[in-house]
Amino acid sequence: MIRKPAVAGKFYDSAPAQLRAGVDGFLKKDSRPSGRLAGILVPHAGYSYSGSPAGAAFSALKKIDFDTLVILATGHTMGLQRGALPAAGAFETPLGQVEVDEVFRTELLKDKKLFEEAPRAHAGEHAVEVQLPFLQALKGNKVKIVPVLFNTDDAGLLEEAGRAIGRAMKDRSALFCVSSDLSHYPPGNIAEISDRSVLLALRQAMRNASPEYFHQANTLLFAKASEYLDTTACGQAAMTAGAAAALELGCNDFELAVYTHSGQVSGDSSAVVGYGAGFFTRAAPAPAGALELSGDMKKELLALARRGIGACLKTGRVPAQPLSPRPEFNQPAAVFVTLNIGGRLRGCIGSLEPRGALADMVASYAGAAAFEDPRFSPVTEADLKKLDIEISVLSPLARVGGAAEIKEGVHGVYLVSGRRSGTYLPQVWEHFGKKEDFLSSLCAEKAGLPPGAWKEKSTVLYTYTVDHFSEN
Template sequence: MKRKMSAAGRFYPSSKEKLEELLKIFFEDCPKENIKNIKGILAPHAGYVYSGSAAAKAYSFLKSRDFSCAVILATGHTKHIKSAALPKSDIFETPFGELQVDLSLKKKLLSSDYFYEDESAHLEEHSIETQLPFLQFIAKREFKILPICMNTQDLEAIKIIGGEISEVLKDENNIIVVSSDLSHYPPAEIAELSDQALIESYKLAIAGAGTDYFYLSAGILSEKFRENDTAACGFSPMAAACEALSKAGFKGFDKIYYCHSGKVSQDYSSVVGYCAGVFAEREDNCFLNLKQSEKKYLLKFVRSVLEKKLLGKSDFILKSNYNFYVPSAVFVTLHKKGFLRGCIGCLSPHSCLIDALQEYALAAAFSDNRFAPLTKSELREIDIEVSILSPMKEVSSHEEIKPGDGVYIKSGNFSGTYLPQVWDHFNNKEDFLNSLCQEKAGLPKNYWKEKSARLFTYRADIFGEKDFKD
């Protein structure tokens, strides 16, 4: 069975000669950086006039990559797909010729309840078809494809689908192409904030924050920027790819290029976002990569929040910076003359970084029940410290806990945490954990030794006003 072209002549030229000429132009302006151990790419799927140049920048990194099968994980635009739809067709046509579906890999996935054949999901779907000419243009030899359409929002289904695909990706001869555009139809300035924040969230998710974090981030950004029809039209395949790549050991993601449709149409009132990215085999840091200038700026923002609350005004003007909109777990700590004056935060993100800092700045100053509310006279005396947390990781034993770890302990309704900097107040791990149990969690002093105790660790990027004093 053969799938005929449906997007040719609309999304890209139907003539082989014109298509080849256009792709040559796109690839003339591509980056030359060398990224090792590439496993695949993230590429947009709009009409080539809008996103073809961005897609080429991703595909340029596959030019030196030999592969026998490209798994194409794409969003379904034409119908609801309950899990993951594979084509009945065994051949896909393009102006460059025919591509064979990898029937052995298809059969392997069909053994799972979460994959099924649905030709109607593929017949008019452009998100896969627009990727095929790029693959044919850069491939060093003949290859097969494994096209998968999905659009489910069911997180558990997404993770199971990703887990199944991870087994395919463990073969070094197979690569993955994730087909997705980003925000749809907000003004350009909103698209740039939302899209870039989502891309940073995606990088953190693949590095170790996990698919749950990316799922949460997309929801937070959709709520924050309501001008968006969606944070990413290919959210479902992006999330499944995150799960697949992480489980297969590929935890690196590099953003190569970002743009939006307004750059072409010159209409900045309603745009669609496009990202070109590369997946690679390496261990990346699970921290948001903030510059020193950004950290200093965020500390000024936190102080301005307290000034506005206590003085009724602040001269601070919040600048647009997409890093400030990456969903983050934070703690805000206040010190006065070297002593703790308030500390409140969250262990998992539920809002953007800038919103979380505002929430917990106010909570640390006015809602920490260990202290009286902060007063105007104290405002100049306090030092502000911010901790941005990495994702928590459950450990099987207290023996895995190391000095410098943030630690969270939980048993039933009792729980408590010590931030990494609290280690400075203890001489050894036993004293640290005893205090955590007894003073923070309301548990017996040695409860951390019990098998019923659930222990979690995390790291934190910690910076304070004292770090920036001249």
């Protein structure tokens, strides 16, 4: 079956010579990621809007030899519960035909839980088609494709499907392309905040090996910005699956090459679409997974925590935080807020896993530490003036095989035994001279377990690190 072009003359030029000249112009950029490349993120709008960022991404493939390009794309035309593959055959553009890799396609279709053959989904879909002239300009007809469309909200299925694609790529000379635009129809200033938050979330998901993080980030972001936009990323599903495929291939980073939006092209920023292009890579050494918070950001978060406590004093609640102009503050975050007066603990509340965006969690847990810690009476107006506020932003939990893997003075420890659990932040190490004393106290004082429970095989230990900062 030959899938004929559906958007030639609309999204890109239908005349072969003009199309080739335009694509060659976009490909003049020489973009090179710093890490080992496994895949690219490319927008899929009309070339007048997204051709330049698309060219920046595809230009990184110029000197790479590969036989197959897997295209994980947004499915716009019909609902899909699984990854949708086309029928056997080829896709046609004004530059010729690109053959579907039948062996690869057939291998994926063996898993009927994750993939299905759905030619109708591909018939009028532009998200795959607009990538093909770039591939043809670079490699002619030498490279085959495996187009897969996604639009389900099932994050678990998307991760499974992405990892299945990654496994299938391992024994082949293959790269992948994620085809997605970003926000749809917010004002330009909101688009820049939302889009840069999404792109940062993709980087954090890669650095922390968590496609679920990306899914959660988009859910939180849309809840804050839904009055302004239709979606945070039309290809959120494809991006989630792409991140999973990249992780399966050993990648640990996402490198942004270009960001723009339609208003920067048309001059009309009243209702725009965002476009990002970048690279899924394996960096060496592996980049840290923590959010990178500047000194000014930390000061703003401490001030936000103090305002949250002040608001609770006056109204009994912490107000919800709006969309932040800082993309870092819109990221999912595990946070603890600790209150001290004169060097003595006055309250500490937080979470070991992300339950909301960083700004929301700082404000909320500051209020909870001041008024809901059962070990202390509620903070008063007089107390507020004396408080020293400390914020700890946690890395993801990492399960360890035993106490020998715990680094004194570096790791926070979360301990679980049956239905009992407890944690000590890394800052607590200063109260103990030995690791054994630290862990025994954690068992007895925080988890309600015998002091030596950390030695038992049935006890599960997790470590984490923190970026902690305080007013004093």
